[in-house]
Amino acid sequence: MKKKANEKAGEVSRRDFIKASAAVSLAAMGVSANRIFAAGSDKFHVALIGCGGRGNGALSNCLAAAKHIGREMEVVATADWFQSRAEGTGKKHGVPNERCFYGADAYKKLLETNVDVVCIATSPNFRPVHFEAAVKAGKHVFMEKPVAVDPPGGRRIIEAGDLAHEKGLGVVAGTQRRHQNGYRRNAYAIKRGAIGQILGGCVYWCGGALWYREESNVDTDADYLVRNWVSFTEMSGDHIVEQHVHNLDVANWFIGHPPKTALGFGGRGGW
Ligand SMILES: NC(=O)c1ccc[n+]([C@@H]2O[C@H](COP(=O)([O-])OP(=O)(O)OC[C@H]3O[C@@H](n4cnc5c(N)ncnc54)[C@H](O)[C@@H]3O)[C@@H](O)[C@H]2O)c1
Numbered sequence: 145m146k147k148k149a150n151e152k153a154g155e156v157s158r159r160d161f162i163k164a165s166a167a168v169s170l171a172a173m174g175v176s177a178n179r180i181f182a183a184g185s186d187k188f189h190v191a192l193i194g195c196g197g198r199g200n201g202a203l204s205n206c207l208a209a210a211k212h213i214g215r216e217m218e219v220v221a222t223a224d225w226f227q228s229r230a231e232g233t234g235k236k237h238g239v240p241n242e243r244c245f246y247g248a249d250a251y252k253k254l255l256e257t258n259v260d261v262v263c264i265a266t267s268p269n270f271r272p273v274h275f276e277a278a279v280k281a282g283k284h285v286f287m288e289k290p291v292a293v294d295p296p297g298g299r300r301i302i303e304a305g306d307l308a309h310e311k312g313l314g315v316v317a318g319t320q321r322r323h324q325n326g327y328r329r330n331a332y333a334i335k336r337g338a339i340g341q342i343l344g345g346c347v348y349w350c351g352g353a354l355w356y357r358e359e360s361n362v363d364t365d366a367d368y369l370v371r372n373w374v375s376f377t378e379m380s381g382d383h384i385v386e387q388h389v390h391n392l393d394v395a396n397w398f399i400g401h402p403p404k405t406a407l408g409f410g411g412r413g414g415w
Contacts, residue, residue, distance in 0.1 A: 156403075168178070168198060186215065187218055188204055188217040189217075190218070190227050190263065191222065191261075192221075192222050192233060193261055193263070193264045194224060194266030194288075195229040195230055196229065198265045199258055199265035199266075200236075202286060203219060203233070209217075209355075219234075220258060221239060221254045222233075222237075222243070222244045222248070223245040223250035223254040224245075226370075226372045227247075230244040230246045230388060231246075238358075251273075260283065260284060261283065261286065261314075263285075263320075264285060267373035268293050269293050271297065272296075272301050275287055276300060276301075276304040279308045282311060284315070285315040286315070286316045286318070287315070287317055289319050290389045309384035320390075321393060345395060347388070351387065354374045354375070383411075
């Protein structure tokens with residue numbers, strides 16, 4: 145009855161929303177969703193691991209999306225390497241300090257809360273560990289790109305993705321070109337044969353030097369790496385993995401499969 149009433153009012157129930165988002169995201173991962181569930185009230189509980197620039201943006205996007213479809217969403221917890229960041233983001237969203245976790249194991253404490261959907265936006269070296277833990281805890285996930293910085297991390301993500309599929313969880317990655325109208329229009333035209341079969345191509349990413357954050361006088365070496373992750377290949381995967389992943393994703397998408405052969409080269413300026 146409630147479902148019918150919602151449909152009549154042009155609304156989407158919490159269960160249907162998760163089901164639809166999960167179906168779309170799992171389809172994006174090349175699998176089909178056949179068992180999706182979400183229990184509890186109509187309110188979504190969201191939490192953020194990695195309260196930096198993109199994490200705060202992702203949380204705002206999430207809240208705006210919920211508002212757009214007329215659903216209530218509450219930020220229930222935050223986690224960051226640094227206390228000030230976890231609490232700073234928590235303060236913006238009315239999260240009490242006792243649910244603003246910080247330190248290397250902050251994500252574990254966050255996953256013990258009643259969160260339904262976890263947004264993960266730390267530097268990418270931590271992504272496989274955080275994603276795997278979130279899936280094991282039965283949470284739906286939005287995670288930023290790139291999802292790993294090396295092959296072992298990539299394999300761990302694939303295994304956790306399979307587990308998410310088995311559990312019927314929704315997973316979305318931040319390769320946002322797939323959701324941009326311009327790209328989607330071109331993808332549709334190409335799929336309909338506008339330029340024939342794509343046999344090869346080039347994708348480029350040109351940009352300036354990235355940011356550098358001054359070392360604080362209380363920083364440990366680990367703190368310094370976390371603050372300046374873009375300058376360390378082991379934290380970021382470097383330019384091709386960290387930024388160019390967007391355009392590599394477009395190439396795979398438009399060709400319809402990964403290319404048979406590929407050649408990549410590049411360099412990054414730094415401080
Ligand atoms: N899709 C996009 O267009 C887009 C845009 C910008 C950034 N990103 C991605 O988002 C991610 C974050 O980028 P950013 O610019 O917000 O970086 P940032 O440095 O501003 O934020 C990262 C945050 O994560 C925290 N953090 C790092 N390790 C942690 C850990 N182990 N546990 C908890 N917190 C931890 C840091 O303290 C920091 O607050 C990157 O993967 C980046 O590539 C994507």
